[in-house]
Amino acid sequence: MTDRASCLVSKLGHYISLSEDDRQRLSTLEKSERSYGAGTDIYQMDDPCTDLFVVKQGWLFSYNDLPDGSRQIVKLHLPGDIIGFPDVSQKHVTSTLCAAEDVVLCPFPKTALDVILRDSPRLSALILSIALRDQIILLDLLRALGSMTARARISYMLLDLLARLKITNKGMSDVLRLPLNQSQIAAYVGLTNVYVSKTLSRMEKDGDIARTGNTVHLLRPEAMEEATDFRDRYSDMDIGWFPANKV
Amino acid sequence: MTDRASCLVSKLGHYISLSEDDRQRLSTLEKSERSYGAGTDIYQMDDPCTDLFVVKQGWLFSYNDLPDGSRQIVKLHLPGDIIGFPDVSQKHVTSTLCAAEDVVLCPFPKTALDVILRDSPRLSALILSIALRDQIILLDLLRALGSMTARARISYMLLDLLARLKITNKGMSDVLRLPLNQSQIAAYVGLTNVYVSKTLSRMEKDGDIARTGNTVHLLRPEAMEEATDFRDRYSDMDIGWFPANKV
DNA sequence: CGCGTTCGTTAAACTGTGTTAATCCACGTC
């Protein structure tokens, strides 16, 4: 195995051990990687859905513009994430993808799933599991947006991001680089930029967080977890039921 | 084929034509059906996750109690729906399931998925697609809760329910039986029962809806769709890429 | 160096929604 393994292999290999066959299958699926500058819209809502992307570098987000002119960010994409999964079920993509900073993506065609489903039950189970886990996480976010205060929503967002970064980066401390401006944070948690500023300042004054530049330090993560009833869904996946591949 | 087909067969058969093999496979998975009275909690948050359920009759919802004492309903389950899918990825269920009225469910074990993934790529693709489509719908709901007014949220909910009922009931008119009280509606759309009442009254006065008992009549669905940017995700699934089963 | 741009902060006025609580109605029961 060379070091420059495919994005997909290294992403999925985090969850289960992959057979050599599976590695082969995955790496042939991948097209050559692509870079985009900060702020570019990579695809637009209602474009035909052909490719998926693995994030190799940088943060992105998916958003929608609403009839009243406001914007809702529905998903943040971090390095290692697969982008566009839910849209596979639709003929057209349902949101616009935007690079929050300079990014590198590894695209692979939607039809790749066809091959995987046909040939590898074990990979299929993993992919299904990831899709389902993402759904759980959306449900968590729904709870947050549906009935939590501004402060709790922001806390929730920070805790979630930290948990996600810790998947691939075990020994990580509670410090977080946040390459999003406050308007983007607002669009994600359903507030205004003004109130995000006020809330972050208050959290800082109260000693919940510390800020320097665009990095945030969570000073009492346990207290925040309790206040928001946060659960880490990333570290707790059930992969026991996965089938072995046929011989 | 007898008329009393299994719940699963009739549910999944709505989307694609099933081979005789697939029908066999599905019907053996199913346990005997079970009934529950209105208001019963069928399973509780944090219970171990062993079974999935197909709804044969009646409405249900999944909810969570939040630290501040409020309650958030995260999903409404209508006849034909599969309940508990996202939880398959977790060791424990992430919400409590409650019967909104008298219901009949068809349980089948979580391990059934194992068999399907191993033996039927085509069914696997369908199941994956349904999971992904549900995720899209959650994203839609997220947009609604994140940045829409009370009125738009309720409109959104009504439109969504109508679209879902129309899947299995093609020629349906814009009339809807709503077996939920206003507190439950509130818990779903992130409002209070009082404000739901006020908003529904206002919508009725303005001629958007008409109410008699617990049925709601949507008087200008197109206007409501426009105001909320509603999209029907149910009628627009992409199943073209599904693999055929191996020979 | 001066200029424009973007972003974060702060303040004041405003508003949609929450809170609380009283009233009413429909319905079932003894």
Added chain:
DNA sequence: GACGTGGATTAACACAGTTTAACGAACGCG
């Protein structure tokens, strides 16, 4: 027929979060 119960409605008041606007800091650029 009296009573209890659950749900819907209404009104008065409180408040979390929005809107608008102004200002300052940091940065890139000609």
